[in-house]
Structure formats: structure tokens, C-alpha cells
Amino acid sequence: MLDKELRSMIGKVKDGRMDRRAFIQRLAAVGLAAPLANQILALGGVAMAEGASTYKPTKRGGGGALKLLWWQGPTLLNPHFATGTKDQDGSRLFYEPLACWDPDGNMKLVLAAEIPSIQNGLLAADGRSVTWKLKPGVKWHDGKPFTADDVVFNWEYAKDPATSALTIATHRDITVEKVDDLTVRILFNKPTPFWADAFVGAPNTIIPKHLFADYRGSKSREAPTNLSPVGTGPYKFVEFKPGDLVRGQLNPDYHMPNRPYFDTVEMKGGGDAVSAARAVIQTGEYDFGWNIQVEDDVLLRLEKGGKGKTVYAVGGDTEFIALNFTDPNTEVDGERSSMKTKHPLFSDPAVRKALSLLVDRESVKKAIYGRAGRTTANFLNGPEKFVSKNTSWEFSVEKASKILDDAGWKPGADGIREKDGKKLKLVYQTSINGPRQKTQAIVKQACQKAGIDVELKSVVASVFFSSDVANPDTYAHFYADLEMFQIPLSQPDPSQHMRRYMSANVATKENKWQGTNFPRWVNKEYDATIEAAEGEMDPVKRAALYIKANDLMYQDMVFIPVQHRLKVEAAANNLRPIISGWANETDNLFDWYREE
Amino acid sequence: MSQYVLRRLLIAIPSLLGISVVLFVVLALAPGDPFAELATNPNVPPEVQAALRAKFGLDDPIYLRYLHWLNAMLHGDWGFSFVSRMNVDTLILQRLPATLYVIGSAQILALLIAIPVGVYAATKPYSLFDQIANTLAFIGFSLPTFFTGLLFILIFSVTLDWLPFVYSTDIKATGIRWVLEMIRQAIMPVAVLGLFQAASMTRFVRSAMLDVIRLDYVTTARAKGLGQAKVIVKHVMRNAMIPVVTLIALQMPAVFGGAIVTEQIFRIPGIGSLLISSILSNDTPVVMAVTFVFACLVVLFNLIADVLYGWLDPRISLR
Numbered sequence: 001m002l003d004k005e006l007r008s009m010i011g012k013v014k015d016g017r018m019d020r021r022a023f024i025q026r027l028a029a030v031g032l033a034a035p036l037a038n039q040i041l042a043l044g045g046v047a048m049a050e051g052a053s054t055y056k057p058t059k060r061g062g063g064g065a066l067k068l069l070w071w072q073g074p075t076l077l078n079p080h081f082a083t084g085t086k087d088q089d090g091s092r093l094f095y096e097p098l099a100c101w102d103p104d105g106n107m108k109l110v111l112a113a114e115i116p117s118i119q120n121g122l123l124a125a126d127g128r129s130v131t132w133k134l135k136p137g138v139k140w141h142d143g144k145p146f147t148a149d150d151v152v153f154n155w156e157y158a159k160d161p162a163t164s165a166l167t168i169a170t171h172r173d174i175t176v177e178k179v180d181d182l183t184v185r186i187l188f189n190k191p192t193p194f195w196a197d198a199f200v201g202a203p204n205t206i207i208p209k210h211l212f213a214d215y216r217g218s219k220s221r222e223a224p225t226n227l228s229p230v231g232t233g234p235y236k237f238v239e240f241k242p243g244d245l246v247r248g249q250l251n252p253d254y255h256m257p258n259r260p261y262f263d264t265v266e267m268k269g270g271g272d273a274v275s276a277a278r279a280v281i282q283t284g285e286y287d288f289g290w291n292i293q294v295e296d297d298v299l300l301r302l303e304k305g306g307k308g309k310t311v312y313a314v315g316g317d318t319e320f321i322a323l324n325f326t327d328p329n330t331e332v333d334g335e336r337s338s339m340k341t342k343h344p345l346f347s348d349p350a351v352r353k354a355l356s357l358l359v360d361r362e363s364v365k366k367a368i369y370g371r372a373g374r375t376t377a378n379f380l381n382g383p384e385k386f387v388s389k390n391t392s393w394e395f396s397v398e399k400a401s402k403i404l405d406d407a408g409w410k411p412g413a414d415g416i417r418e419k420d421g422k423k424l425k426l427v428y429q430t431s432i433n434g435p436r437q438k439t440q441a442i443v444k445q446a447c448q449k450a451g452i453d454v455e456l457k458s459v460v461a462s463v464f465f466s467s468d469v470a471n472p473d474t475y476a477h478f479y480a481d482l483e484m485f486q487i488p489l490s491q492p493d494p495s496q497h498m499r500r501y502m503s504a505n506v507a508t509k510e511n512k513w514q515g516t517n518f519p520r521w522v523n524k525e526y527d528a529t530i531e532a533a534e535g536e537m538d539p540v541k542r543a544a545l546y547i548k549a550n551d552l553m554y555q556d557m558v559f560i561p562v563q564h565r566l567k568v569e570a571a572a573n574n575l576r577p578i579i580s581g582w583a584n585e586t587d588n589l590f591d592w593y594r595e596e
Numbered sequence: 597m598s599q600y601v602l603r604r605l606l607i608a609i610p611s612l613l614g615i616s617v618v619l620f621v622v623l624a625l626a627p628g629d630p631f632a633e634l635a636t637n638p639n640v641p642p643e644v645q646a647a648l649r650a651k652f653g654l655d656d657p658i659y660l661r662y663l664h665w666l667n668a669m670l671h672g673d674w675g676f677s678f679v680s681r682m683n684v685d686t687l688i689l690q691r692l693p694a695t696l697y698v699i700g701s702a703q704i705l706a707l708l709i710a711i712p713v714g715v716y717a718a719t720k721p722y723s724l725f726d727q728i729a730n731t732l733a734f735i736g737f738s739l740p741t742f743f744t745g746l747l748f749i750l751i752f753s754v755t756l757d758w759l760p761f762v763y764s765t766d767i768k769a770t771g772i773r774w775v776l777e778m779i780r781q782a783i784m785p786v787a788v789l790g791l792f793q794a795a796s797m798t799r800f801v802r803s804a805m806l807d808v809i810r811l812d813y814v815t816t817a818r819a820k821g822l823g824q825a826k827v828i829v830k831h832v833m834r835n836a837m838i839p840v841v842t843l844i845a846l847q848m849p850a851v852f853g854g855a856i857v858t859e860q861i862f863r864i865p866g867i868g869s870l871l872i873s874s875i876l877s878n879d880t881p882v883v884m885a886v887t888f889v890f891a892c893l894v895v896l897f898n899l900i901a902d903v904l905y906g907w908l909d910p911r912i913s914l915r
Binding site (some may be wrong): 069072075076078081083165166168169221226227241242243244245268272275278279282285286466467512 | 645676762876
């Protein structure tokens with residue numbers, strides 16, 4: 001899309017000659033989805049639309065009990081210490097952010113009064129600051145008023161390394177200042193196109209200053225309110241048993257009209273995904289089941305004549321196979337997969353290309369993920385505006401064989417291809433998880449047909465995903481040729497996600513394998529693209545840069561995307577849950593209700 | 597007697613120390629990392645992970661960590677959970693009631709079935725009753741609890757819709773309704789565990805009874821003209837119960853330790869499910885505390901069993 005045309009369209013929307021919807025549709029026609037269209041309007045001087053609400057109840061309460069089943073229950077209730085989404089989900093019942101994300105990736109106001117935009121002057125045109133106006137009259141559950149001091153305190157609390165807050169990365173490079181009692185300004189040290197990170201979404205909810213002020217820094221773990229939250233949310237805290245139960249009751253002073261609908265909320269933990277699906281869909285003992293990672297045919301069977309159904313939300317989670325660019329079998333200075341080596345087989349682009357032709361994504365979808373998966377050629381699958389349209393994928397053993405033939409990899413006596421004495425033998429590792437082992441089998445079968453010998457390896461998840469320096473089986477050590485897993489995209493923006501694979505971030509012995517670039521892929525053009533994207537304020541150009549970054553990965557075949565995975569939840573037939581692929585399940589809980 | 601108990605308690609100290617060293621070393625050497633989940637979270641920089649490891653002392657050498665743990669344990673501090681960021685003892689005490697209620701009831705159910713059935717079967721060996729009891733016992737202990745648990749759920753929850761299969765710790769009712777609900781939701785797990793225990797215990801009671809019932813003094817008692825009931829209860833059972841008491845005493849720690857599989861299936865928030873979730877999340881302080889408490893209970897109940905022998909059979913002298 002031409003810049004000029006875009007600007008004239010923005011002008012039309014501003015003057016009212018074109019309505020918002022038409023604008024968004026025009027952009028959608030050229031492959032840019034609603035969230036981006038909205039952001040373009042925001043930067044072009046038209047305020048960002050607030051996510052529409054589908055909430056119907058006309059009075060507060062009266063909805064009875066809401067019973068949620070989280071098969072991994074929250075183990076703590078301080079959002080700054082949340083080690084996983086389960087803890088954020090539990091905290092979010094009581095604590096609130098300034099704004100959250102709706103299913104389309106639009107911003108929805110919670111504690112803020114207005115969405116910052118260049119037009120209303122709250123967003124600096126150079127991307128160096130954003131000002132948030134807070135909703136007046138919001139009270140903490142103990143009756144104290146919620147003010148700008150609380151927001152500033154959260155920043156001070158989280159950025160202090162002694163607190164060891166897990167939200168430190170969000171807070172340490174920004175400065176938060178109080179403008180007046182109901183206004184805060186966030187200053188960034190560089191132009192920040194994605195300004196909606198701090199204080200937005202379930203991971204960044206706000207805790208009360210008056211209860212945590214004495215427990216900053218090294219005393220953070222002694223705070224009694226770590227386990228009994230006092231927030232601003234739709235539900236007041238009643239009871240917490242780590243790993244088992246979180247209970248809340250309606251907050252009669254909640255700041256949103258007619259909300260919440262339910263009188264009490266209960267989040268039960270424990271068990272496994274299959275029986276959680278059964279308790280919601282088949283017996284109806286619970287209203288909502290979280291993260292139902294169950295094979296699709298099992299779900300289809302449960303849904304027949306059941307009391308509930310599955311609910312899907314599209315986000316940007318990609319299950320991928322990563323290729324190792326270093327040699328896992330040669331040890332240099334006590335380190336395998338060292339940056340001083342090159343992978344003996346993958347240094348030939350033909351081998352990488354052939355491998356990508358051997359991953360039958362359609363079969364993986366049919367046999368394993370079903371409704372919860374989509375086939376894709378891209379590593380970056382969302383938000384929609386960042387998804388490349390320049391890529392394609394194919395499954396063809398014949399083409400793969402031909403590419404390998406042409407590159408000089410000839411089948412040996414045992415049927416395994418070889419060249420210059422190097423045999424095409426690969427180790428393919430992943431974590432132990434039903435769908436992953438099945439995917440491994442599908443890929444191995446196709447590789448065998450093409451004359452590639454694949455040895456499968458499965459590692460217990462607690463080891464595979466650990467940061468244990470001494471354990472060679474972690475995904476970060478990557479002492480294998482291929483490995484498969486997914487890294488969740490936790491906000492509707494790819495910046496954190498794509499930064500991981502810059503050359504400076506390679507995982508090595510020197511940085512104790514804490515570098516995030518585990519394929520150890522080095523590409524100067526990629527580095528330059530990401531750097532440019534991080535300083536680019538024009539959303540269209542920025543999206544183009546991330547699309548380019550994705551395409552560079554595609555060209556080098558750093559990752560073979562296996563499946564674009566959707567969130568799967570189970571809900572009672574009459575429950576109207578609002579689930580966003582860009583947010584935690586409980587992020588929009590204030591808008592949930594039950595159809596009578 | 598008291599001298600005997602004291603001596604046994606003193607002997608228990610080195611063995612408990614030995615157990616704690618083994619447990620600690622195994623846990624420290626086991627792979628895994630309590631902060632593993634952070635590794636794939638792009639929001640958490642690696643430095644924070646490193647800082648957390650340092651804060652919880654995970655980077656110290658093993659012997660130092662052990663000494664810290666031992667010192668804290670002696671002061672009554674059971675440790676601090678990495679995952680929940682709360683004291684381990686609070687966490688364990690929170691889980692204890694559910695475990696005591698469910699596993700305790702299951703043990704009682706097992707005893708209520710095993711003793712009458714075992715005794716009656718032994719008085720009429722190879723009769724029809726004995727054959728049926730034996731067959732059922734074999735079926736009982738060859739079916740694992742995860743199988744019978746799922747079977748019960750499918751029959752009583754899914755098909756018949758009589759009983760809930762998610763155990764809830766906060767029943768919204770008071771008085772008699774609360775009691776009824778508590779019983780209703782415990783029926784399935786108690787039955788699953790109780791029947792499994794009862795099966796093996798029945799076999800045990802039966803063979804213990806058979807060993808005694810053939811002895812001369814029983815024949816003498818019968819010859820004196822005592823009734824069958826009196827002979828069985830007063831003469832045979834009292835002696836036959838000695839090995840049974842050992843078995844029960846050794847199973848008592850399990851009442852506190854919970855039942856990992858059954859608790860997981862029915863979502864009972866007991867010690868067993870705490871242990872398994874802590875193991876899965878590498879929450880070593882909790883795993884250490886639970887296993888160590890378990891070890892202490894085993895040692896303690898062994899002692900209690902020995903003391904009970906002396907009471908049941910005055911011929912056994914404790915010195």
C-alpha cells in the first residue's frame with residue numbers, strides 16, 4: 001500500500017468522509033488486519049477505537065457462582081512474581097492493569113480513562129513518552145483510593161533488582177512519573193513504537209502501594225499481601241490454597257457499571273487436561289476449563305450431546321522445528337554446538353530446503369491438532385499485520401529427493417544419503433508431550449522416504465525447558481541437529497519475540513546458555529532489520545520490517561514452522577467467556593456472563 | 597520399657613540424618629530447575645533468572661545447602677517454597693486435612709472389610725465364601741487405582757451422573773448438608789483406595805488367622821467346650837492380629853503421605869498431589885520436606901508397632 005494513498009484515507013476518516021469500518025476493510029483487503037488499521041489511525045491522528053463490548057447484563061451480580069477449572073492451579077498471587085500464566089491468571093481475578101486486550105487485539109480500558117493517541121496528545125509523536133489518564137473514583141478493595149502514586153510505586157517496586165520481580169524487564173528501561181493524582185507519564189529511553197507494555201495486560205497488573213510499600217527490595221517475600229491480594233478488580237479476595245483453590249466474591253464497589261455478573265468466582269487447580277475437559281464439556285461440574293490441550297477427536301467425542309463446548313482464540317503461538325547452525329557433535333573448549341563450528345550438513349542450504357519439504361504440516365494438523373491448529377509457512381504468525389504473505393510451504397518427498405540429488409547427496413548402500421563421507425543422519429529432539437512425539441514420528445517417516453536417517457529424542461519438559469547450566473539436554477544447549485517446541489507470544493506485538501534471534505544473543509557456554517538465540521543463527525541483515533524496526537514509529541513501515549525479518553528466517557530456513565497453534569478452552573454451553581489470543585484467559589473476565 | 601523407647605529414639609537420630617543426606621543429595625543432583633518456566637518467557641531476562649537462583653541459594657555447593665537446610669530444620673523452619681513463595685509448613689498443613697480425611701477413611705474402610713472377611717474366610721477355608729473372597733481379592737489388587745478410578749468416574753459421574761469427580765475443598769453449605777456433601781464427594785476416592793487396600797489386607801488377615809487356628813491351644817480351647825465365636829475372637833484373633841498390627845502401623849505413614857495417583861485423578865488437594873506437583877515444578881524445598889516428614893513417620897510408626905507387640909503379646913519382652 002502506498003504511503004500517500006494511506007494518508008489520504010486517514011484524512012477521510014478524520015473528516016468523516018469515510019467511516020472507520022470502511023477504512024479497516026480497505027486495509028484488510030491488502031492484508032492488514034484490524035489491530036494494525038487501528039494503530040495506523042491512532043498514529044495518523046484518529047483515536048484508537050476501544051474494543052467493542054458484547055456485555056449484555058443490565059445489573060451487577062445475580063449470576064451465581066462461576067466455577068473455573070485450571071488444571072495447573074495458581075501457586076502464588078503476586079503478579080510481579082508470577083512464574084507462569086497460571087499465576088497471572090489467578091492474580092488477574094483481583095488485580096487490574098490500566099488496559100487489556102480484546103479478542104481482536106484491540107485495547108480495552110480498565111483502570112485508564114482514555115486510550116493514549118497522538119490526537120489526544122497523550123502519545124508523543126516521537127514515541128518517547130506516553131501519558132495515561134486514570135479513571136477517577138476507583139477504590140482498592142479496602143476502600144483506599146487508587147491514584148497515580150500506586151502506578152509509580154509498581155514501577156519502583158518491579159525495577160529494583162533486589163525485589164527479584166519477574167516483571168523487571170518491562171520496567172527497568174522506562175521512567176514513570178506522576179503528573180497529577182490521576183495522570184502518569186511513562187518516558188522511554190528510545191523511540192518505542194509498542195508503548196502498551198508496562199501496566200497493560202494480565203502480566204502487568206497494579207498492586208497497591210499502601211500495602212506493599214514496606215516490602216520493597218529484599219523484603220519482598222515477607223509481604224502478607226503476597227498471598228491475600230487487595231486489588232481493584234471485579235472480585236474481592238476470599239481464600240487461597242496454592243495449587244488447589246482461589247476464591248473471590250463480587251466487589252460491590254467495582255468501577256465498571258453492571259459488572260461483574262457472577263456473585264462468586266472459584267478457580268480450582270490440579271488434575272490433567274483431559275479430565276478437565278470432561279468436567280466442563282461432559283458432566284458440566286465446572287463452567288470453564290483452561291488450556292485444553294487434548295487431541296481433537298477426544299474433544300469431538302466429548303462434545304457429542306455434552307453440556308459444554310470448546311472455544312478457540314487465535315494468537316501468535318507457533319510450534320516450530322529449529323535447525324542447529326553449529327555442530328552438536330564436535331567439542332570445542334568443552335562446548336558442543338560451539339560458535340566456532342559450522343553444522344556439517346546444514347551448511348548446505350539444499351539440506352535445509354529439503355527438510356522443510358519433508359514436514360507434512362497438513363497431516364500434523366489432521367492427525368494431531370485438528371481445530372486447534374493452522375498450517376503455516378511463517379515463523380511469525382501474528383498479530384495479523386505482521387504476517388508475511390510472501391512465503392509458502394509444500395510437502396513433497398519427490399522434490400526433497402530431487403534437491404538432495406542435485407546437491408550431490410547420493411543414497412549409500414544402506415539407503416541413507418551421503419556426500420564426501422558425511423551421512424545424512426540427524427538427531428531430532430523435543431520435550432515429552434503426546435502431540436510432539438506424534439509429530440516427530442510423522443516427520444521421521446517422511447525423512448526416511450527421502451533417504452535421511454532421523455533419530456528421535458524426547459526430553460522431560462522440566463529438563464528441556466530448564467536453565468540448568470550443567471544439563472546438556474536443555475533446549476538452549478541444543479546438542480542436537482533439530483529441536484521442536486514453541487515460544488509463546490505473550491502480547492500483540494512481535495518485538496520481544498523477534499529480538500531473540502539477533503546475532504548478539506546467541507546461546508554459548510560463555511553466557512551460560514542464557515542467550516536467547518538457540519539456533520545460533522547469524523545474519524547481519526536480520527540484525528539490521530530488527531534494529532530498524534525497534535526504532536520505527538510508522539506502524540506500516542514497522543510491520544514491513546518485521547515481515548522482512550520473518551522472510552529472512554524463511555529464506556535461511558532457521559525454523560520450519562510446524563503449526564500455528566490456537567488457544568483451546570472448554571466452556572459451558574450457556575457461558576459467554578471473552579477469550580483473546582493476545583491475553584490471559586482471565587484478562588476480560590469482567591465481561592463474562594451467562595446467557596439465561 | 598521407657599528405657600527401650602528412649603534407646604530406640606536415639607537410634608532413630610542417625611538413621612534420620614542418613615535418610616536426609618541421601619534425600620538431599622539425590623534431589624540436588626536430579627536434573628531440572630525450579631525457574632525453568634521462565635526460560636521460554638521472553639519477558640524475563642536471563643539476569644533475573646540468575647539473580648533468583650542466587651537469592652534462593654541454588655548456586656551454593658551441595659554440602660553448604662545441606663547444612664543450611666539442616667540448621668533451619670532444627671530450628672523448626674521447614675523451608676521456603678520457590679514456587680509459591682511461602683513457608684513449606686503452611687503449605688503442608690493446608691493439604692493435611694484432605695489427605696487425612698480421604699486416605700484415613702479409605703484405611704478404615706479397608707480394615708472394616710478385610711478383618712471380618714479375612715477372619716470368616718479363615719474359619720472356613722476352601723469353602724465357597726473363601727473361594728469368592730479370594731477371587732475378589734485377587735481382582736482387587738491386580739487392578740491399579742488409576743484404572744478403577746477412571747472406571748468409577750465413567751460409571752458414576754459420566755454415565756449415571758450420581759457423584760461429582762472433582763473434589764472441592766469449599767462446599768457452599770452448612771450443617772448436615774455440608775456433611776452429606778463431604779461424604780458424597782469422598783465416596784469414589786475412598787472406595788477406590790479402600791477396596792485396593794482391603795484386597796491385599798484380606799489375604800494377609802486370612803493367612804495370619806490360618807497360621808494360628810491350627811495351633812494346639814486353639815484345639816484345647818475348643819475341647820474346653822468354648823463356643824466358636826469366643827474361640828475365634830478371644831483366642832485366635834488376638835494372636836493373629838500381631839502381624840496385622842505391624843502391617844497397619846507401617847501403612848499409617850501413607851495416611852499422611854497421601855495417595856499420589858488417586859489424588860491426581862480426583863483432584864484431591866492432599867499431600868500426594870502437593871508432592872507430585874512440587875516434583876514436576878522442581879520445588880525442591882517442598883519435595884524435601886514432604887519426603888523427610890514421611891521418613892520420620894515411618895521410623896515413628898515402626899517404633900509404635902514394636903511397642904504394641906509387647907502389649908498384645910506379653911511374652912515378647914522389650915529390652
